Amino acid sequence: MRLIRYVPGSRPVVDQKRRMIALIAGKPRDEEKWTAVEKGIVEAIDKGCRGVTFSKKLSEHKRGRFPAPAIGISHGGGELVRPGNRALSGAVKDFMRGLLRDPSFIRLAGWVGRTFETHNRPMHTAYVSTLDTLTAALPHLRRNFSNNPFACMTVNCGGRVVCEPHGDFANKPDGWCAVTPFGPFDHTKGGHIVLWDLKLVIELPAGCTIYLPSALIIHSNIRIRKGERRYSVTHYSAGGLFRWVYNGGRTDEEFWATASEEEKEKWIEDRERRWHEGLKYFPIV
Numbered sequence: 001m002r003l004i005r006y007v008p009g010s011r012p013v014v015d016q017k018r019r020m021i022a023l024i025a026g027k028p029r030d031e032e033k034w035t036a037v038e039k040g041i042v043e044a045i046d047k048g049c050r051g052v053t054f055s056k057k058l059s060e061h062k063r064g065r066f067p068a069p070a071i072g073i074s075h076g077g078g079e080l081v082r083p084g085n086r087a088l089s090g091a092v093k094d095f096m097r098g099l100l101r102d103p104s105f106i107r108l109a110g111w112v113g114r115t116f117e118t119h120n121r122p123m124h125t126a127y128v129s130t131l132d133t134l135t136a137a138l139p140h141l142r143r144n145f146s147n148n149p150f151a152c153m154t155v156n157c158g159g160r161v162v163c164e165p166h167g168d169f170a171n172k173p174d175g176w177c178a179v180t181p182f183g184p185f186d187h188t189k190g191g192h193i194v195l196w197d198l199k200l201v202i203e204l205p206a207g208c209t210i211y212l213p214s215a216l217i218i219h220s221n222i223r224i225r226k227g228e229r230r231y232s233v234t235h236y237s238a239g240g241l242f243r244w245v246y247n248g249g250r251t252d253e254e255f256w257a258t259a260s261e262e263e264k265e266k267w268i269e270d271r272e273r274r275w276h277e278g279l280k281y282f283p284i285v
Contacts (some may be wrong), residue, residue, distance in 0.1 A: 001194075006187060006203040010119060012199065013212075017201060019282040022090075022176070022195065023277055024202065024214040025115040038207040040104030042184050045231055048095040051136050059131030063156070063163045071096040072144045073134065075240035078093035081135055082251065083144050083244055094247070099146055099155060105233075109145035109153075112178045112209060112235050116149065120211070123281040127237055133245045150178065159183070159229040163221050165196055168214040168240050174278030176211040177236035179222075183229040190224035202218065206230075213282075215239065227279050246270075 004013075011094075013022035028034045028038050053170075054067040061068060069092050075083040088096055099105050117124040127149035134151070135141050144153050157164075161181075171177055185191050189203040194201050196218040204210055212219060214236065249256040259267065270277075 001199050001201050003195050004202045018284050020285045023119050025209040027207045036164050037104045037107045044102045048098055052091045062166045066158035066161050068154055068156050070154040073141050074238050087263050109148035113148040130242050130245050137249050141173050151237040154234045156232045161230050161232050165217050165220040166219050171215040172239040173215045174281050177214040178209050178211050180235050181208045181232045182206050183231050185224045185228035185230045190222050192222040194220045217265055
């Protein structure tokens with residue numbers, strides 16, 4: 001494994017052909033204002049979690065043992081037959097909707113959206129187009145943020161977020177998710193992001209964002225020290241949303257039941273070259 005130490009500013013993570021597989025985007029230059037955002041996010045999570053009882057499904061999962069509620073638009077993975085809003089109820093719904101209105105979370109969403117567009121415009125355009133098409137076709141769908149192209153957000157709570165090695169296979173395979181940790185912890189001693197397939201261990205301080213293809217790469221993070229706290233916020237989009245749009249507003253099953261022979265032939269041809277086409281979203285740098 002190779003250690004990548006944190007250096008302020010953005011830094012691409014490339015493969016042997018210099019394709020940008022992931023991106024360490026860092027944090028905004030206005031450190032004083034961003035420190036206030038970091039503090040605001042931790043306070044919003046801590047305050048919002050008080051009195052909330054999370055179900056076993058939300059607290060014990062493949063990523064680890066900590067509450068990980070999600071909000072936004074999803075599709076597939078056995079969760080929703082058609083694109084829909086993630087199901088939330090009671091205090092958990094109030095907590096998550098409150099975060100969507102929180103000024104610090106809105107600032108984070110904007111930062112994630114801007115850096116995504118700056119460093120990978122083709123991929124960003126695909127996410128924006130898909131979300132625009134979805135919400136136009138299905139008006140009941142609720143965007144999390146107007147300044148962010150991702151359909152969904154997960155907030156990893158609990159104060160000691162340590163993710164076990166896992167892949168988010170329901171996410172877009174040739175796409176990125178954005179992960180931003182928060183909390184008082186020493187990033188040189190713990191909390192590192194581990195990209196197992198690339199054999200990389202990456203220092204990532206609180207308030208810094210990393211983009212990675214979470215459906216392709218097994219990833220986790222290292223434990224933090226006793227007495228420290230760590231949270232994380234992840235923005236992402238399910239691959240099923242892109243398939244639904246590609247199929248003309250149909251699931252794969254609906255497409256095959258209603259498509260013409262010409263449409264089916266094109267679908268098969270596109271599928272055979274989809275991986276090659278997906279490489280355009282990982283630019284040479």
